[in-house]
Amino acid sequence: xxxxxxxxxxxxxxxxxxxxxxxxxxxxxxxxxxxxxxxxxxxxxxxxxxxxxxxxxxxxxxxxxxxxxxxxxxxxxxxxxxxxxxxxxxxxxxxxxxxxxxxxxxxxxxxxxxxxxxxxxxxxxxxxxxxxxxxxxxxxxxxxxxxxxxxxxxxxxxxxxxxxxxxxxxxxxxxxxxxxxxxxxxxxxxxxxxxxxxxxxxxxxxxxxxxxxxxxxxxxxxxx
Amino acid sequence: xxxxxxxxxxxxxxxxxxxxxxxxxxxxxxxxxxxxxxxxxxxxxxxxxxxxxxxxxxxxxxxxxxxxxxxxxxxxxxxxxxxxxxxxxxxxxxxxxxxxxxxxxxxxxxxxxxxxxxxxxxxxxxxxxxxxxxxxxxxxxxxxxxxxxxxxxxxxxxxxxxxxxxxxxxxxxxxxxxxxxxxxxxxxxxxxxxxxxxxxxxxxxxxxxxxxxxxxxxxxxxxxxxxxxxxxxxxxxxxxxxxxxxxxxxxxxxxxxxxxxxxxxxxxxxxxxxxxxxxxxxxxxxxxxxxxxxxxxxxxxxxxxxxxxxxxxxxxxxxxxxxxxxxxxxxxxxxxxxxxxxxxxxxxxxxxxxxxxxxxxxxxxxxxxxxxxxxxxx
Numbered sequence: 126x127x128x129x130x131x132x133x134x135x136x137x138x139x140x141x142x143x144x145x146x147x148x149x150x151x152x153x154x155x156x157x158x159x160x161x162x163x164x165x166x167x168x169x170x171x172x173x174x175x176x177x178x179x180x181x182x183x184x185x186x187x188x189x190x191x192x193x194x195x196x197x198x199x200x201x202x203x204x205x206x207x208x209x210x211x212x213x214x215x216x217x218x219x220x221x222x223x224x225x226x227x228x229x230x231x232x233x234x235x236x237x238x239x240x241x242x243x244x245x246x247x248x249x250x251x252x253x254x255x256x257x258x259x260x261x262x263x264x265x266x267x268x269x270x271x272x273x274x275x276x277x278x279x280x281x282x283x284x285x286x287x288x289x290x291x292x293x294x295x296x297x298x299x300x301x302x303x304x305x306x307x308x309x310x311x312x313x314x315x316x317x318x319x320x321x322x323x324x325x326x327x328x329x330x331x332x333x334x335x336x337x338x339x340x341x342x343x344x345x346x347x348x349x
Numbered sequence: 350x351x352x353x354x355x356x357x358x359x360x361x362x363x364x365x366x367x368x369x370x371x372x373x374x375x376x377x378x379x380x381x382x383x384x385x386x387x388x389x390x391x392x393x394x395x396x397x398x399x400x401x402x403x404x405x406x407x408x409x410x411x412x413x414x415x416x417x418x419x420x421x422x423x424x425x426x427x428x429x430x431x432x433x434x435x436x437x438x439x440x441x442x443x444x445x446x447x448x449x450x451x452x453x454x455x456x457x458x459x460x461x462x463x464x465x466x467x468x469x470x471x472x473x474x475x476x477x478x479x480x481x482x483x484x485x486x487x488x489x490x491x492x493x494x495x496x497x498x499x500x501x502x503x504x505x506x507x508x509x510x511x512x513x514x515x516x517x518x519x520x521x522x523x524x525x526x527x528x529x530x531x532x533x534x535x536x537x538x539x540x541x542x543x544x545x546x547x548x549x550x551x552x553x554x555x556x557x558x559x560x561x562x563x564x565x566x567x568x569x570x571x572x573x574x575x576x577x578x579x580x581x582x583x584x585x586x587x588x589x590x591x592x593x594x595x596x597x598x599x600x601x602x603x604x605x606x607x608x609x610x611x612x613x614x615x616x617x618x619x620x621x622x623x624x625x626x627x628x629x630x631x632x633x634x635x636x637x638x639x640x641x642x643x644x645x646x647x648x649x650x651x652x653x654x655x656x657x658x659x660x661x662x663x664x665x666x667x668x669x670x671x672x673x674x675x676x677x678x679x680x681x682x683x684x685x686x687x688x689x690x691x692x693x694x695x696x697x698x699x700x701x702x703x704x705x706x707x708x709x710x711x712x713x714x715x716x717x718x719x720x721x722x723x724x725x726x727x
Contacts, residue, residue, distance in 0.1 A: 147653065175722035180626060201630050206720075208628035219623045222616070223370030228363075235631040238352025244359075279528035280627060 127154045127177055127288060127319065131239035132186035132196075133344075134172050142196040146172035149186070154321060156287060159314040159334060164324040164341035171292055173341065177321060178290045179207040208233060212281030216274070216293035218273040220265040220280075226252065226272075227261040228277045231338050237284060251279040255309065271302035278309055284347065291322040293331065303328050360633065364640040367620075379649055385602050386653025386701050387660065389595050393693050394657055395666045396588040398685035403580040407573060411444075411545035412554055414571040415561055423569075425540040433564055434544065439557045441549045445541030447530050451495060451523070456484050460523045464530045466545075472526040474503035480520035482510045498535040505529070520673050541599070575697075591669060603704050618716050625721035634717035635710065642706040650702050654694075 126235055134147040137221050147169045153178070154160060162170045175181040176188060179195060182203075188196040195206055212233075225331040227248055254259050255275040262269065264275060274294060291310060295303035303326065311334040314320045322329070330338060340347045368375050371499055415434065417426045426445065434443045447464040455640045460481060477487060487493060487507050511519045530536060548557050558570040621634055629637075660666060662685060 130500060172722075180722035183718060201632065204625075204628060204630035215626070219626065221620055221623060224366055228366050232363065233628040235363050236356055236629050238356040238359070241359060241362065284628065308475060 126156065126189075126191055128152070128187075128189040128192075129177065129183075130187040130189065131286070132173075132176055132183040132188060134169075134176055134181065135184045136345050138184060145185075146344050147176065150344075150346055151186075152177075152346070153337070154319050156315045156319050157314060158336040159311065159320040159322070159330055160337045160339060161335035162321070162339050162341055163325055163330065164323075165325065166306075168341040169344035170341050172344075174290050174292050174321065174323055178211050178213060179203050180213075189326060206330060208237060208284055210286050210327050211288045211290060212284065212286040214274070214277050214281050214289065214291035214294050216296045218270075218277045218297070220268075220273055223264065225262050225264055226257060226268065226279075229265055229276055230283055232283075233280060234283045246282055247285075248279065251282050252276075255279050269302075270298050274298060274302070274306050275309065278306070282313075286318070288319040288321070291320070293324055293326075294322055295324060295326045300328060304332070307332055307334055352681040356633075357636065360637045361644075364637055364644060367637075368641065368644065375645070377694050379477070379645060379652075380663045381602060382649035382701075382705070383652045383656065384643065384699070385599055386594075386650050387656040388653075389592075389662050389701065390654045390697055391589055391669060392591050392595060393668060393690075393697060394661045395669055395685065396584055397690050397693060398661065398688055399584050400581055401688045402686060403584070404577060407577050407580065410573050410576060412548045412551065412573045413546040413558060413561070414446075415544040415546065415565065416569045416571065417543075417565075418567055418569050423543075425537065426543050428539045428541060430565060431541075431544060434546065434561060437557065437560055437564065439544050439553045439560070442547040444545045446543050446545050447527060447536070448542050449530070449534055449536075450611060451533070453485075453495070457519060458484060461521050462523045462525055462530060462533070464527045465524050469526050470508050470524055471529045473504070473506060474508040474509055474526070475529075476509045476520040476524040479508060482507070495533060497533050503529065503533050510533055557650030599700065605710060618719075621716045622715075622719065622721070625717075625719070631714075631717040635714060638710055638713040639706065642709040643702075646702040646705040649705075650698060653701075654697075655659060660685070661685060 129150055129152045132147060132150045133145065136142075136144045136146060150173060162173065164170050172181070176183055179188065179190075183196050186196070187194050190206060190210060195203065198206070221232065224232075227245070230248040230251060231244055234248070237244075249258065249261060252261050255278060257272060257275055257279065260272060260276075265273060268276060274297075278289075281291075289310070294306050294310065298306060307329060310320050310322060314334075314336070322335075324330075329335065415426070415430075417424045417430070428445060431443050431445055434440060444465070444466055449462050451460045451462055452458075453460060458481075460477075475493065477485075477493070482488070485493060487510075489507050489509050491507045492504050493507060494502045497503045505523075505525065510521060511524070525533070531538065546557065546561070548554050553575070554572055558572060561570050562568060624634055624637075625631075660668065666685070
């Protein structure tokens, strides 16, 4: 369970270009639920996701993981927690060009010290589950948008995280592929994972896959 | 397998895959790096082998040589001085040596003529060095005619060619009988070129030299140790000259490596951002880059050293031979004895591997410590 308590994030504090991206947000995310964040560009969705996903530290407030305050941990410990508990799916896929689909999926598992054969087996299972088994050895730059996003999902799942965070996962996909990706995220939720996504794609909300929809504006949560 | 090892194997695996993505660029870098290492290693290996060969040859040289001086120049040594030194305490043997140089206008080369203390050729015959034999097209049984100082020709039948093993010093050597030597140079009887002394206790060489100077104040004493130092300085000076040139090449390469590393491309920065966002910490990124630097530099070091070894010991250091060995009409041909100096290998390693690893690692540190959420905001 992830919990945010009065969390704020300010960039360039004390400077002329100081900017408060998230203000006083308190939230909890339970396992087996899919939460969708909506809001216009610049509303603070991505920054909030980075705080939930332990990619950034809040300027004020607390982030708790399973009841433990993790917002002040040193980078190494924060990374270990993120690696073990959280998987990320990015808007622009963020795959590493030149590497194969399989190698990309394996990237988060490499520093864990997990046996390579075991990680490879898990990666191949995930690729099969996502319909990419036949593409495992292909370079990622040869993939279609839908395949690239499914590869990114497989990568997010390689360390078997309890929480999956997707930032605008359908932004670069057409409607059919968006449905496919949202379906996969719903399946992950059905498997008991916490799924949090941000989007301003109407399809996300029309499909009704979200258990909860939160709206953001100017860094604050507003009524959905 | 322990997780620590698994982690590094995983990072190494990624590094190899990442290097393979830019085959052309990395192969070019590796080739340039290998050549630099090969250049430096060739110089060091050849210098060391030349010094070693010279030392082996000097091992047979007399411990003390005494020359007579007249007005500060080398003069002939009267035979009676043999007796003056024979009784000197600590001296086990004194020999008069006969040697000199002969300029052969036919090929424009100088020969070193020597009357060996033992096994001297019979009058009318000579044994010659391999380079001299090559230059004059001589084989055993042929006749070589030299012009004496009296202006008359003196013929030598070639009794044999000297062993190539010591060609570094015997290349231009011509061993003749005492009678022929004196006839050729119009060398007065009862005189020698210089005297060679054998010393009973090697620790007393300097003491003996001092006594020689007390007894024969118009002499110059040359110790084997001094000759060794002279050889060493000659090779060191030449090697230093080439090293100075090579260091420029090394610095150019270091600048290239620094430039490559410091100017991390947008693609590399993006990659580091992704790695951090998907769960790598700064230490993982640094370890991966360390592996990258080590893989490239160790491979270049290994390839460069092997290349240098083949160049020096199988192709007789064809590139640096004229500079390191010197110039001559009678060029010695000989195989250098392979010798590895651990300190030298360590120095070369420190000069080539460490700067590259540091040059690639230091700038990466800045990118590796960036916030992992940058990739989300990009």
